[in-house]
Amino acid sequence: MGQSTVTKFAEELGLPVDLLIEQLKSAGVNKSAPQDSLTEVDKSALLEYLRKEHGQSQAPKNKITLTHKQNKEIKKTDSTGRARTIQVEVRKKRVLVRREDGQPVDTLIEKPKPIESAVIPPSKGHVLGEDELSMREDEAKRHAALAAAQAEDIRKKQEAVAKANAAPPPKLSEGTLHRPASKAGVKVEGKEKQVDKSEKDWSDREFKKRTLKGRGDVSAASGWRSPKSKSKHREENEESTFVAPTEPIVRDIQVPETISVADLAHKMSVKATEVIKVLMNMGMMVTINQILDQDTGMIVVGEMGHNAIAALDNDPEALIDQDSTVEAILEIRPPVVTVMGHVDHGKTSLLDYIRTTRVASGEAGGITQHIGAYHVETPRGMVTFLDTPGHEAFTAMRARGAKATDIVILVVAADDGVMPQTIEAIHHAKAGNVPLVVAINKIDKPEAAPERVKMELVAQEVVPEDFGGDTMFVEVSAKSGQGIDKLLESVLLQAEVLELKAPKNTPAKGIVIEGRLDKGRGPVATILIQSGTLKRGDTLLAGSAFGRIRAMLDESGKEIKEAGPSIPVEVLGLADVPNAGEEVVVLNDERKAREIALFRQGK
Secondary structure (H helix, E strand, O other), rough: OOOOEEEHHHHOOOOHHHHHHHHHHOOOOOOOOOOOEEEEHHHHHHHHHHHHHHHHOOOOOEEEEEEEEEEEEEEEEEEOOOOOEEEEEEEEEEEEEOOOOOEEEEOOOOOOOOOOOOOOOOOOOOOOOOOHHHHHHHHHHHHHHHHHHHHHHHHHHHHHHHHHOOOOOOOOOOOOOOOOOOOOOOOOHHHHHHHHHHHHHHHHHHHHHHHHHHHOOHHHHHOOOHHHHHOOOOOOOOHHHHHOOOOOOOEEEEEEEEEEEHHHHHHHHHOOOHHHHHHHHOOOOOOOOEEEEEEHHHHHHOOOOOOEEOOOOOHHHHHHHHOOOOOOOOOOOOOOEEEOOOOOOOHHHHHHHHOOOHHHHHHHHHHOOOOOEEEEEEOEEEEEEOOOOOOOOHHHHHHHHHHHOOOEEEEEEEOOOOOOHHHHHHHHHHOOOOEEEEEEEOOOOOOOHHHHHHHHHHOOOOOOEEHHHOEEEEEEEOOOOHHHHHHHHHHHHHHHOOOOOOOOOOHHHHEEEEEEOOOOOOEEEEEEEEEEEEEEEEEEEEOOOEEEEEEOOOOOOEEOOOEEEEEEEEEEOOOOOOOOOOOOEEEHHHHHHHEEEEHHHHH
């Protein structure tokens, strides 16, 4: 450390320079001026002198106090007549004062001795009084404390200098700076006050109830125990396990289209009650299982100090992309053909001849009331037909049929011409950008006028190929079968031009053709599969209806296990009846399908 002066050393010790010079002279170190230098040897000599001075300053005790305790038991009867045992502690105190001749004087404070007739010879020494003894003791203690403090201060400074010279420079770590946790055993003021209050209350209760149950008495039963030990043990455990809270963690929360309160709380690692409190402050009374929309969920996440990120987990398209782990392989699929036209122009009869079955006889009044879906195997390939009603009350059904189809066969009666529903079907096809194939039906009737029908269709911007247009016209007869093969050939030719393809190795996706409630089977949905393969046991989501497929039937009522693209099937197992035109998707997670369905029902 090097040499220092008397002035610097006095400033370090916090002592006047004159007092330090006197102490140095007493220690045998000859220093007279404040500018004199001090070495480590001089400081050690001063330290040794102060230690000796401290040891000599403690004068021998002139007074010795002896205390004697004795416990006694006194049996006493209380006001209720019950015998009680009271413990009495008797203390005796003796004070011995040293005389100058070395003989101590024995004085009994508790019970003074009676004065006897014998004369006590006066002592040669002088007996000090109590006040003088206490003053001398206090003065000796002050001198001893001052010398001890000076010696301890010098020793600490020397040790600090030695450690500073010997210790290597500290290495800086590149770790994360954490907030130091509080040490074990740190008491919380509120808990300490609570414990003191409980102990005070317990002592009061003990005094009050002593006449009733004798709790805490010596004569009481051993089963009565004071809960003090338990509370102290609990307090010790709380002290040892108390850790100060760390800084809040900000997370990036993915909020899907729909999410329950419990799931949102789990994502933020908080209790669901905290989320419910935030929603109540926002004016929403919710339960733990209630479904929230994406906007509400993102607002709640922001209110709780986290970063909200919009996710599309509940979007059916996104779910299909996530669930399909197999790469989609596109294959040629059959065309979906919708037969449209005015009422009683022969649409169902035309399909009857193609399917070689009679469906019209089973319909009310010969009028088609539902969308019928059938797939037909022809020598030229498979074709799926959708039969729509032609009545004016079924405009919405015709619009849905146009949305789900690839090709539209427009049936026009040769003896009736273009009618209002015919014009409406043309508008639906153009709105859906679906190609038309015109079938002029009832060509076998004598009053048939196909040329007049063509001219009327040209007025509706449907130009046949004979007139230089791009629409194929075929003259057919649903009664005799004339022109049916040519019609199918035209449909398949149009399908080849469109190059219709769909994957088979992915989860199914389609559209609801019709839905109804059957008495014996429950909700029944007719579904047209547009891509993928639908299997029995899949979890299906159709609009606001969901369920697991229990049975799957084809158009003839036979049970099948799976169906590919462009195949219409009847599905059993949904919880509700879906609306016609709803999109259908297959999900792997039934819980997610239920959440989406419940959210759509809430809308």
